[in-house]
Amino acid sequence: MVVLSAGDPRVMHQRSNPVAAAGARGRQRARILAAATEIICEGAASSLSVAQLAARAGVSARTFTNLFSDPRTCLVEAFEDAVTLASRRASVAYNAHEDWLERIRAALGALLGFADERPELARLCILHAPSGPAPLVVRCREHTDMLAKTLERDAPCPTPDSVRPWTAHAVIGAVLGAIHARLARDAGQLMPMRNQLVATIILPYLGPDAAACELAR
Numbered sequence: 001m002v003v004l005s006a007g008d009p010r011v012m013h014q015r016s017n018p019v020a021a022a023g024a025r026g027r028q029r030a031r032i033l034a035a036a037t038e039i040i041c042e043g044a045a046s047s048l049s050v051a052q053l054a055a056r057a058g059v060s061a062r063t064f065t066n067l068f069s070d071p072r073t074c075l076v077e078a079f080e081d082a083v084t085l086a087s088r089r090a091s092v093a094y095n096a097h098e099d100w101l102e103r104i105r106a107a108l109g110a111l112l113g114f115a116d117e118r119p120e121l122a123r124l125c126i127l128h129a130p131s132g133p134a135p136l137v138v139r140c141r142e143h144t145d146m147l148a149k150t151l152e153r154d155a156p157c158p159t160p161d162s163v164r165p166w167t168a169h170a171v172i173g174a175v176l177g178a179i180h181a182r183l184a185r186d187a188g189q190l191m192p193m194r195n196q197l198v199a200t201i202i203l204p205y206l207g208p209d210a211a212a213c214e215l216a217r
Contacts, residue, residue: 029067031057033078040075040132041123048075076135082121083143086114100156101206101214105198108175112190112197115179122190126176127183147172155205167204174200 035056039048048071054064068074093110097103115122129136148168155168175197179190199211 025067028057028059028063032059032064032067032074033081036071036074036078037082037120037124040078040128041120043128048072072133072135075133076139079124079129079136079139082118082125085118085121086111086125089114100154101198101202101210103154104201105194108197108201109191109194112194116189116191119183122179123183126180130180144169144172144176151201157205171201171204 032053035053036048039052039056050061050064050071053071053074054061057064064074068077089110090107093106094103097106115126125140130140131137148171151168151171178193178197178200182188182190182193195214195217199214202214203211
């Protein structure tokens with residue numbers, strides 16, 4: 001991949017044209033984030049350097065430092081961009097339904113479909129980020145907490161004492177654990193897991209009969 005120098009006519013044009021400059025920065029950022037995703041999925045996040053990221057992305061070290069303060073910040077932004085893409089798709093699917101069970105099915109299906117389409121992002125978010133550098137681990141926990149709060153807020157509760165406060169975290173943990181195991185084994189697409197995962201989510205809230213019906217779909 002060619003690294004553009006400061007004197008390259010294309011760079012000079014970008015400097016004189018704000019729209020072109022913004023577009024170039026966006027493309028450079030995307031290339032660096034893609035490089036960061038590749039490297040962390042290779043298990044090399046702990047030794048990540050500016051030079052390594054710049055070389056993989058085909059940009060200069062100066063371009064990298066103009067966009068990111070350090071490699072860890074770059075990794076966090078790669079993770080956050082992936083989470084944002086997945087969350088947008090899940091939110092559209094979730095909000096398209098009124099019934100809670102159908103919301104869960106639709107949102108989970110959207111997430112699994114996204115993971116099957118972009119397996120490198122699924123591996124980043126599920127396999128590698130939770131055991132990555134400290135800032136990534138913190139953001140993983142925060143996103144898990146947000147998921148649990150959404151589940152607690154919207155899920156039906158048959159009686160006030162029937163579902164404990166930690167139930168949502170346990171359910172989210174079980175679902176993420178199952179996806180993690182399948183990705184770690186490289187066992188194929190995730191969408192076939194949907195019925196089992198939906199059953200896992202709804203069991204504490206709708207009971208075993210509803211979960212059994214979901215498994216039978």
